[in-house]
Amino acid sequence: MSILHKRKNDFDIVYDNYADILLRLSLSYVKHREDAEDVVQDVFVSYINSSPFFIDEEHRKAWLLKVTVNKCRDLARRNSVRTGVSYDEIGEIASDDEMYGDSAELFDALRKLPEQYRLTIILHYLEGFSVEETAKSQSVSVSAVKMRLSRGRQMLKELLENEV
Numbered sequence: 001m002s003i004l005h006k007r008k009n010d011f012d013i014v015y016d017n018y019a020d021i022l023l024r025l026s027l028s029y030v031k032h033r034e035d036a037e038d039v040v041q042d043v044f045v046s047y048i049n050s051s052p053f054f055i056d057e058e059h060r061k062a063w064l065l066k067v068t069v070n071k072c073r074d075l076a077r078r079n080s081v082r083t084g085v086s087y088d089e090i091g092e093i094a095s096d097d098e099m100y101g102d103s104a105e106l107f108d109a110l111r112k113l114p115e116q117y118r119l120t121i122i123l124h125y126l127e128g129f130s131v132e133e134t135a136k137s138q139s140v141s142v143s144a145v146k147m148r149l150s151r152g153r154q155m156l157k158e159l160l161e162n163e164v
Contacts, residue, residue, distance in 0.1 A: 014064075021127055022039075029118075042071050043064060110122070113155055113159075114155075117151060120149055
């Protein structure tokens, strides 16, 4: 088996294992599915181009999550210079309720949380990471994750109550 063929198989496995998680994470940062898909594509291009060395699979997962968050931040910074909304985007914004269903309010409230709380809540509650896995992927202590979960839930509760 050639080195190129082995790298393609490795990439296929990584993509299959992480693409959905990265897309959901991206969707929690950006409002439009197309932007989230672009972010995921950029993450995997970075993965291919940089060929990073990983100690274990948890290290690979943490790297992918961190790069995804960074790409979302970059996209938000680039988009912050836009002042208007195109007619196409108006239709997309209107269809958010269709995409998220009954959870549209929750996702909207999640987007309003400070990043550290949003990421912690998404990884733990939506992606099913344990507290320990969440701590490792964010390079923080277990007690910091527990505190972020507690504070994040409180903030979400307040945001959701204010919308009613």
